[in-house]
Amino acid sequence: MTRIITLFCIFIAQIGFSQSAESYLEKIRNNEALLTAFFQQMPKGGDLHHHFSGSIYAEPLLERAIAEDFYLNLETLAVSKTKPEKGNWERFSSLKDKLPFYEQQIMQTWSVKDYNGSVPSDDQFFDSFMKFEPTIKGHFAEGMLELKKRAIAENVSYIETQLSTIPCDMNVSDLTDFNARLRQASAQKDEKAVLKLLDELYKSIQKKDAKKYAEDFNNNFLAKLHKDLKIDDERFTMRYQNFVLRFMEPVDLFKNLIIAFISSNESKLTAGVNIVSPEHGENSMKDYWLHMVMFKYCNSKFPDVKYTLHAGELTLGLVQPEDLTWHINDAIYIAGAKRIGHGVDIAYEANSYDLLKYMSKNNIPIEINLVSNEFILKVKENRHPFTLYKEFNVPIVISTDDAGILRSNMTEQYVLLAKRYPDVSYATIKQYVYNSINFSFIQDEAVKKQLVKDLDNRFKTFEAKFSKN
Known part of the structure; x- marks a missing residue:
C-alpha cells in the first residue's frame, strides 16, 4: 500500500497544476493502482451495512484458536473450545508438523481466500x-x-455494526402452539389475524420479563464494552444494530425481535434493528412475509426505533423466478423499512419502477455492497442494479457487508464503483459518502452533526492535494 500511495504522490507532483479531484479521478478511471491510492486517502464517511463477525479477518481468529489450543475438526475445519462427542477433533497442539497444512486449509474455509469454486459461493x-x-x-x-x-x-x-444477538434464555415452551397458528394465518396472507396473534404473543412475552434481557445487554455488555474501549473519539465513532436470525421458529424469532426493539428503544448506543441469515434459506423464504408483519407490529409498539432490512439479496437461479418479485416490496410497504440492504433483485420486483420512485420520494436508501454481491450472487457490472437505483435517484450508500470473510475493505468498494460505472462523477461519489452519515441511524443528532462537520474538514484537506501549490 505504501508503494501505491507513493505512486499516487509522484503522479500528482508530475501533473502538478491546478486541477480538481474531479478531473484527476477522470484521468485514472482505468488504473486500479491509482484508483486505490485515490480512494484510500479519500474520506469515506460511514459503513452502514456491516456484520461484526464477518468483518474480522481470519488471521487473528486462527491465531487465537492456536494460542488457546482449541479443538479442530479435521474434516469440516470448524473449531471448538471443548471436544464435541461426534466428529474427528484434535487439539491444535497435537497437529505439530501438520499445522501449516491445516492453517492454509482453515484460511480457505473461514474466508474466500484462494476460492476455487469447489463449493457454491x-x-x-x-x-x-x-x-x-x-x-x-x-x-x-x-x-x-x-x-x-x-x-x-x-x-x-x-x-454501524451488527455486533451480537442479545442473549436470552427465556422459556417459551408454553407458547409453541403460536408457531403453527402464525404460519397458518401467514399462508392465507391474513394480516389482521397475524397481528392479533402477535398481540397475544407480545403480552405473554412481556409477562416473562423481556425488558430485563434488553437492559442486561445494554448496561452490562454494550455500554460497558463501548466505554471501556474508548471506541468514540475525534477520529472515529461506532454504533450497534441489534439483529435477529431468519431461520428461527416464529415464536423464538418474535421474542428476540421484541427484546431487540426494547434494547434499541432504551439505548442511544444502538442504531436500530435488522434481520440476518441467508434470505434464500428454507425458513427465510417460508416465513418472509410473516417476518415483515412482525416488524410492522414492533414499529407500532416502538415507533422511534429505526430498522434496515436485508431484502432482495437474491438473483435468478438462486431461487425460483416468482420469488424475486416481492421481497423488497414487502420490506418497504409492509415492514416499513427505513433502509434496504443489498436490494439486488430490484429489477425483478413487481412494479419495480413504482417501488423505486417510492424509495426516492421517501428517502429510503439502498446499501450497495459490490464485492459481496459479486462473490455471493455472481452479480456485478451491468447486471448489478446500482445504475437502476441511481437512475431513479434512490439515495445510495456504499458498504462492505463482511470485509473479513470477503478479504476486502471500504476502499475496494469505491475502486470498483469508479471503474465499473464511469458516469458516476466525483461529486456523486462524494454525495454517497455524505449519505453514509446523513442516513445513519445515530440517535444523538449532535453526534451526527459532528461527523458531518468532520467530513467537511476531511474533504477540504483531501481536495487541497489537487490544488496548485
Missing part, C-alpha cells in the same frame, strides 16, 4: 460463520479495536 460464504464463531466469544473487544484501527487507516469515520 453462497455456501462458502454463509457456512464460514459457524466454523470460526467460537473464536469470537469472549473476544469482542479485540475485534472492535481491530475494526476501529482499520477504519481510521482508510479514512472511515463511522461504523
Whole structure:
C-alpha cells in the first residue's frame, strides 16, 4: 500500500497544476493502482451495512484458536473450545508438523481466500460463520479495536455494526402452539389475524420479563464494552444494530425481535434493528412475509426505533423466478423499512419502477455492497442494479457487508464503483459518502452533526492535494 500511495504522490507532483479531484479521478478511471491510492486517502464517511463477525479477518481468529489450543475438526475445519462427542477433533497442539497444512486449509474455509469454486459461493460464504464463531466469544473487544484501527487507516469515520444477538434464555415452551397458528394465518396472507396473534404473543412475552434481557445487554455488555474501549473519539465513532436470525421458529424469532426493539428503544448506543441469515434459506423464504408483519407490529409498539432490512439479496437461479418479485416490496410497504440492504433483485420486483420512485420520494436508501454481491450472487457490472437505483435517484450508500470473510475493505468498494460505472462523477461519489452519515441511524443528532462537520474538514484537506501549490 505504501508503494501505491507513493505512486499516487509522484503522479500528482508530475501533473502538478491546478486541477480538481474531479478531473484527476477522470484521468485514472482505468488504473486500479491509482484508483486505490485515490480512494484510500479519500474520506469515506460511514459503513452502514456491516456484520461484526464477518468483518474480522481470519488471521487473528486462527491465531487465537492456536494460542488457546482449541479443538479442530479435521474434516469440516470448524473449531471448538471443548471436544464435541461426534466428529474427528484434535487439539491444535497435537497437529505439530501438520499445522501449516491445516492453517492454509482453515484460511480457505473461514474466508474466500484462494476460492476455487469447489463449493457454491453462497455456501462458502454463509457456512464460514459457524466454523470460526467460537473464536469470537469472549473476544469482542479485540475485534472492535481491530475494526476501529482499520477504519481510521482508510479514512472511515463511522461504523454501524451488527455486533451480537442479545442473549436470552427465556422459556417459551408454553407458547409453541403460536408457531403453527402464525404460519397458518401467514399462508392465507391474513394480516389482521397475524397481528392479533402477535398481540397475544407480545403480552405473554412481556409477562416473562423481556425488558430485563434488553437492559442486561445494554448496561452490562454494550455500554460497558463501548466505554471501556474508548471506541468514540475525534477520529472515529461506532454504533450497534441489534439483529435477529431468519431461520428461527416464529415464536423464538418474535421474542428476540421484541427484546431487540426494547434494547434499541432504551439505548442511544444502538442504531436500530435488522434481520440476518441467508434470505434464500428454507425458513427465510417460508416465513418472509410473516417476518415483515412482525416488524410492522414492533414499529407500532416502538415507533422511534429505526430498522434496515436485508431484502432482495437474491438473483435468478438462486431461487425460483416468482420469488424475486416481492421481497423488497414487502420490506418497504409492509415492514416499513427505513433502509434496504443489498436490494439486488430490484429489477425483478413487481412494479419495480413504482417501488423505486417510492424509495426516492421517501428517502429510503439502498446499501450497495459490490464485492459481496459479486462473490455471493455472481452479480456485478451491468447486471448489478446500482445504475437502476441511481437512475431513479434512490439515495445510495456504499458498504462492505463482511470485509473479513470477503478479504476486502471500504476502499475496494469505491475502486470498483469508479471503474465499473464511469458516469458516476466525483461529486456523486462524494454525495454517497455524505449519505453514509446523513442516513445513519445515530440517535444523538449532535453526534451526527459532528461527523458531518468532520467530513467537511476531511474533504477540504483531501481536495487541497489537487490544488496548485
